[in-house]
Amino acid sequence: MLELRDLSKKYGGKFALKRLNLNVPPGQLCILLGPNGAGKSTLLRILCTLTRPSGGDALISNHSVIEEPTDVRRSIGAVLHEMLLYEDLTAAENLRFYSRLYGVPSEEKRIDDMLARLNLLHRKNDRVGDFSRGMKQRMSIARALISSPKVLLLDEPFTGLDVKSKDQVSSMLTEAVTGGATILMTAHDPDMAHDLGHRLLVLVDGKLQYDRQKTSVSKTDFVSEYKRMAGAAP
Amino acid sequence: MMREAMAVAWKDFRLELRTRERLSSMIIFSLMVMVSFRFAFSFFAVHADDPARSSALVPPILWIAFFFAGMLGLAPAFSKETDAGTLNGLLLAPADRFAIYLGKLFSSLVFIFAVSLSSIFFFAIFFNYDYAGQWAGVIGVTLLGTLAYASIGVTVSALSSTAKTRDVLLPLLLITVTLFTVVVPSINATSNILTNDYDAAMTHVRYVIAFTLISFVLSYFLFDEVLED
Numbered sequence A: 001m002l003e004l005r006d007l008s009k010k011y012g013g014k015f016a017l018k019r020l021n022l023n024v025p026p027g028q029l030c031i032l033l034g035p036n037g038a039g040k041s042t043l044l045r046i047l048c049t050l051t052r053p054s055g056g057d058a059l060i061s062n063h064s065v066i067e068e069p070t071d072v073r074r075s076i077g078a079v080l081h082e083m084l085l086y087e088d089l090t091a092a093e094n095l096r097f098y099s100r101l102y103g104v105p106s107e108e109k110r111i112d113d114m115l116a117r118l119n120l121l122h123r124k125n126d127r128v129g130d131f132s133r134g135m136k137q138r139m140s141i142a143r144a145l146i147s148s149p150k151v152l153l154l155d156e157p158f159t160g161l162d163v164k165s166k167d168q169v170s171s172m173l174t175e176a177v178t179g180g181a182t183i184l185m186t187a188h189d190p191d192m193a194h195d196l197g198h199r200l201l202v203l204v205d206g207k208l209q210y211d212r213q214k215t216s217v218s219k220t221d222f223v224s225e226y227k228r229m230a231g232a233a234p
Numbered sequence B: 001m002m003r004e005a006m007a008v009a010w011k012d013f014r015l016e017l018r019t020r021e022r023l024s025s026m027i028i029f030s031l032m033v034m035v036s037f038r039f040a041f042s043f044f045a046v047h048a049d050d051p052a053r054s055s056a057l058v059p060p061i062l063w064i065a066f067f068f069a070g071m072l073g074l075a076p077a078f079s080k081e082t083d084a085g086t087l088n089g090l091l092l093a094p095a096d097r098f099a100i101y102l103g104k105l106f107s108s109l110v111f112i113f114a115v116s117l118s119s120i121f122f123f124a125i126f127f128n129y130d131y132a133g134q135w136a137g138v139i140g141v142t143l144l145g146t147l148a149y150a151s152i153g154v155t156v157s158a159l160s161s162t163a164k165t166r167d168v169l170l171p172l173l174l175i176t177v178t179l180f181t182v183v184v185p186s187i188n189a190t191s192n193i194l195t196n197d198y199d200a201a202m203t204h205v206r207y208v209i210a211f212t213l214i215s216f217v218l219s220y221f222l223f224d225e226v227l228e229d
Helices: A040-047 A069-075 A091-102 A107-117 A133-145 A163-178 A190-196 A219-231 B002-019 B021-043 B058-084 B087-091 B097-126 B135-160 B166-194 B198-226
Strands: A002-011 A014-024 A029-033 A055-060 A076-079 A151-155 A182-187 A199-204 A207-213
Touching (some): A002 A040, A014 A040, A014 A207, A069 A076, A091 A107, A091 A133, A091 B002, A163 A182, A163 A190, A207 A219, B002 B097, B058 B097, B097 B135
Parallel strands (some): A076 A151
């Protein structure tokens, strides 16, 4: 599970996030939308323990990002804007390295499984530097999922993916959620958000402006409301 | 902690095996130092008959090579991770940040010590010098000195990796921190060994060991802060 308690982040004198409160139970896929500069990536970086909050706290699997960052990191898998991949290592070597960092048991079997599911097994021994943008993005997702994390934090994971790859990744995320994982994912496309997510959140100017279950709002209403909120952002 | 540290070191060795960027630049630099001194000595007729026979000249020349070649090895330890956007991958690992330090220390130490060893052999060849039969002592002091140098160098490399002025900051910090704590005592210890004055050598060796321990303790407590966003 994932919980925000009056979470704030200030850069200089300006709030990037203002007293956010949120509770995401296990098995829920939350999609966080918002215009550029709304604070989505900052929120994900705080949840990943890469940035310290200025106020409040966030709990992941009941561990505080401030007090127990190592326990938090053990629970999460993250896809950030950076791929976090070594271009001079092969696909297998990259995943082997991260498996060792996370102490993944039966690492070779797990690596083959992840690569097969993301349609990259045939490129297992090729340098990641030779991969296309979409293949690197799939590798980045494989890296995040390699430790079977309880909480997935995904910053625009569909960037650069073709339709087939998007479907593969979507089905992997759905499978993870069915298995009890919690997912918080940022996105820009409200249509896709409504199709994939269980819960829809909109962050504007550092404040959570919208929080509804998908079942309580039609796609058309959500898209028009999101456009209104995003368009009204400064 | 050791599992994560070894994973980081394994990854660095693997990358180096594939690219050969760090070791090749370090070895070429160390070779250039030896060639330059050899020509300078010949040109100015310094100890023309047996140029490196003076035990006072050998250690400083060696440590000039160790120090600057080591700097070439330490700089990419974190700057390459920062430039490639992979540093966050290390920071996301469920391990104490000190494990990252230990992994980087181990890989950097192996690179720097390997190049230092090659410098010792280059020196022997270019100056036709046999270290007065004290090979083991010279190599032992070199290992200790490079450990001390790398122990603080890895932290300095992490500290400077995100700075815009890192190309200036890293050498400046390394010279400031290690000149009188590692380099000068190591030069003195090597000189003493070459003149068979082991008691005096041990005084300097103890000084370097003390600095290494302080460096470990400082890095243990500060490394998390150094890597903080």
